[in-house]
Amino acid sequence: MGKSPDKLAEYNARRDFGQTDEPEGRAGAARAGGLSFVVQKHAASRLHYDFRLEWDGTLLSWAVTKGPSPDPGEKRLAVRTEDHPLDYGDFEGTIPKGQYGGGTVMLWDRGTWEHGGDVAAGLEKGKLKFTLQGERMKGGWALVRMRGGEKRENWLLIKERDDYAQDDADALTKGHDRSVKTGRDMDAIAQGEKGRDVPKDTTDRKGTRPKFRKPQLATLVDAAPEGDDWIHETKFDGYRCLAALGKGGTRLLTRSGKDWTDRFAALEDAFDPLPCDSALIDGEVMAARVSGSAFSSLQKALSNGDPLVFFAFDLLALDGESVMNLPQLERRERLAELMSGVPRDGPLRLSEHVVGHGPEVFEKACEAGGEGIISKRADAPYRGTRTRNWRKVKCTKRQEFVIGGYSPSEKDRPFASLLLGTWDDDVLRYRGRVGTGFDERSFERLEQAFTARKTTPFADVPKAVARDARWLRPELVAEVDFTEFTSDGQIRHGSYLGLRDDKKAKDVTMEKPQDAKVAGIKISSPDREVFPGAGCTKRDIACHYDRVGERMIEAAGHRPLSLLRCPDGIDGDCFFQKHPGKGWPDALEEIEIEEKDGKSDQYLYATRAKALVAAAQMGAIEFHIWGARTDRLERPDRMVFDLDPDEGLDWNDVRGAAFDMRDRLTDLGLASVPMVTGGKGVHVCLHLRRSHGWDVVKGFAKTLAHVIAEAEPDRYTATMSKAKRKRRIFIDWLRNERGQTAIAPYSLRARPGAPVAVPVTWEELKKLDAPNGFTMGDMRERLEDPCPWLEAGDDLQTLTQDTVARLEKWSADSQG
Structure with a gap:
């Protein structure tokens, strides 16, 4: 120039x-x-x-x-x-x-x-x-x-x-x-607002300011540890921060080492009263005044320049000496001594802790509306990594997600919802949408921070979502509160809380507890993926059976079981088990049953929800039940017709067959209830009075299946032979034989997507798009409504002499 x-x-x-x-x-x-x-x-x-x-x-x-x-x-x-x-x-x-x-x-x-x-x-x-x-x-x-x-x-x-x-x-x-x-x-x-002089050095400390150290991180668990060898603190919902004190002033550093001294300018003089030449203090920055969500309040405080509070909970270095190898409690004592002259209600405060009583502390924290607690082993040193010596227990589900796009809005707002994901190695997995929790300021901030891109950053986005999506560089991190993950790994009922400027997008992964207890049953390897691609783990299966357990026991309990177990997931070896093995959980009951050869053997059955969870711990995915209860094994109380379509037939064919079966039963004076199986077919079921033995029930089912097949041989077959099932629906009546089983209501199926077998009403069946459309994520809402299966059980059906005679006449007519 x-x-x-x-x-x-x-x-x-x-x-x-x-x-x-x-x-x-x-x-x-x-x-x-x-x-x-x-x-x-x-x-x-x-x-x-x-x-x-x-x-x-x-x-x-x-x-x-x-x-x-x-x-x-x-x-x-x-x-x-x-x-x-x-x-x-x-x-x-x-x-x-x-x-x-x-x-x-x-x-x-x-x-x-x-x-x-x-x-x-x-x-x-x-x-x-x-x-x-x-x-x-x-x-x-x-x-x-x-x-x-x-x-x-x-x-x-x-x-x-x-x-x-x-x-x-x-x-x-x-x-x-x-x-x-x-x-x-x-x-x-x-806007011409009046500023203030920012001093370059607020203290006369002579010690060298400590360098940044990676903070210790807590491992997410399901339950607070017990015993006096643990201390418990409030889990803050703010920004993790390391305060480095020394010559040249105090520097406030994020968990990744970013210098946010200016963003936390409200804490400028907070550390001045501490009597030391240098120190490195671990803590969390919160808004001094909380209204609504603590994290949202912090976002507003930072934006408005409102007062902040630094809650100190650990000491890493003091006057040139590292104290990281000291036990947790000793470090706390030194921190408390250092802060002894600090006002209790000032901008710098010592985090309180409780020794022992972990479950009680957690319960009180949740009752008070807190996010949860952090439990720390009292004798452990400080380590700059994630360890099990620090454990976090959350009252609600919330975590960080990467923003990879948004859905456009038809209303007067910049977008309808954010598209979220987490990193799985080098792949960004889609985790769902969040469309609530935004105010005018958050809309404005997000819109300014967006950087567009032409292609999706996600590895897997549903077509319906991708169709109108606008894609973004996966650089922004959002904190989101939600009720649960669905079976396909997406958040349900999410609410946006704010951006996490202190966390790198590449560090955001799916956060799940590393140990788990469900219904009092310890779940080993809880994060083992059982349904590849759906993000569904062994813990998710146990939680499903805990959630549906009470209703499932009412519908299918007290019956001999055949369990489909897949210890290594549905892509591994799966096998049926009906007899208890060595080390089988006590939560499942046993009953001795005489078999066809005259010998007896022990069978499993469930009488409480805990038993279903215990079976899930053993790798069980599917529950198949007998048609009789354990108190009267020779008197079946259920008849089921499994409508199984051949390859090439679609859902409309199967659904039409279910209504045909209903109408045939109605003509015989029998009421039925449908259940979509989570597979390809439908079960048409009858609840029976226990007035006949297996031979009568089996004979009736066999006869009716053959009558229907003979009446419309191009549509149906009652023969199991593969050759005769081509382009037909097999009316499987064999489920009604002693010792045979059928899938239980609300049981998972070991199929891609983790579908659930669900009883429905006939009106509802007309509107369903598929027999495998229900997943674990649908069950919470489903349980709020009456169960069609249980309602049908209030109207028991009887195979009267007249009913049997009419069926026999149909059979004779079809053969004549």
Whole structure:
């Protein structure tokens, strides 16, 4: 860039100082040392960061389009602009619209710089190396001029590899959004709000400020541990934060090491009373005033500059000495001693804890509307990783998700719902949508943060969702509260709480407890995936049977069982088991039954929901039941016709067959109830008075099946032979024989998607799209309504002599 003898001539020519508050250009005295640098965040026609180095009485200037990056692999475009006067290094305000560079200017960083050689030669050659000692930018940097004949002089601003380098390319710009001079954000500056002087060093501490250490993380579990070797604390719903105290002031660091001192400016003086030269304190930042959700309140407090509170709960270092290897309780005692002179209701507070009584503490926390508790082993050291020495127990389900897109809105709002996901290795898995919890401010913030992309970032999105979706770069992390995961791994009834600027999107994975107790039954390997692709685990199966257990026992309990077990998931080896084996859980009952050969053997049956969960712990997925109860095994109380379609027949064929069977039974004076099996077919079932033995019930079912098949041989067959089933529906009457079983109501099926066998009404059957449309996620809502199966059981059917005679006449007529 060519320069005139007056280095500031171009600067002055571009500005009308009668209109703008920018300082008039006058060259200052050249200095060899103590050189200043500034960075000004500038919302002109396009947001950028103006990087300025003092040299030879002026400020050399570059416009960095995306702002400085601490990642050495990220090269940021820096366009050389006109030199600025030294006085410009203190400018913050708004340049009027219509003036050159019109827009808001924030003093974003300031400090000193040292050059690594001949600056004039470096500028001439196009390579300038230097060291910055700013409040935000630190360590080695370089400016390298790009080759080419563009009118503008393009350079690259590059971070050198040193202790200040970071992997997060946007850690500096995303982590700092307030002025180092006045503490104001861009909106406050634009609106002319009064700022405050932000001191560069608020204390006279002499110790070296400790470096960032990775914080210890808690493992999610289902139940609080018992015993006095554990302490229990409130689980805060805020931002995890490490406070590093020492010479140069206090720095507040996020869990990933980002410097958020300016974002937490309300805590500026909070640590001043602590009597130490240096310290590293672990804690959580919360809003001082909570209204509604604690996390949403924190988001509003940060946006409005409202008061904050730092809840300290651990001490990692004190006056140059690491205390991480000390036991948990001893570290707590040292922290309490350090904070003994701090006001209890001030911005810095000591988190309270309880020794022992974990389950009771958790119950009280949930009753009070808390998020949960953190349980910590009292004798454990501090480790910068996720361990089981710290365990978190949640009252509600909530976690972070990556935003990968949104569904457009037909109303007057920017979007209808966010499309969410979590990382599974290098694949972003779709986890559902959230369409509630937004206010005007969150809509505005999200819309500004979105970065569009053309293709989906997810590996698997339902077609109905993808059809109208708008895709985004998977960079933003949202905190979401929800009721449960559905069987296909998607959230149900989600509510948006806010953005998590303190967490990297790449670190967001599915969070599930690592140990589990369901209905008092310990579930081993609870996170083992049983239904690949559906995100359904062994724990999910146990929870399903706990949820439907009471109704399932009422409908199918007290009957000999045949269990389909798949210990390694549905893609592994599966087998049926009806006899108890070694180590079989006591929750399942046993009964001795005489078999066809005259010998007797022990059979399993269930009388309570806990037994179903115990079977799930043993790898059981499906429950198949006899047609008689254990108190009168020779008197069946149920008849079932399993309508099993051949390949090539569709759902309409099966549904039509079910209504045909209903009508035939109605003509015989018998009422029936349908059940979609979760497979391909439908069961048409009758609840019987226990007035006949197996031979009568089996004979009646066999005769009726053959009568229907003979009447419409192109549609039906009553013979099991594969050859005779081609393009027909097999009316399976064999389920009505002694010792034979049929799938139980509300049982899962070991099929892709984890479908559930569900009784329905005849009216409901007309509207269903498939026999496998119900999943575990539908059961909570399903259980709120009456059960068609149980209602049908209130009207027991009788195979009277007249009924049998009419059927025999049908049979004779069909053969005659």
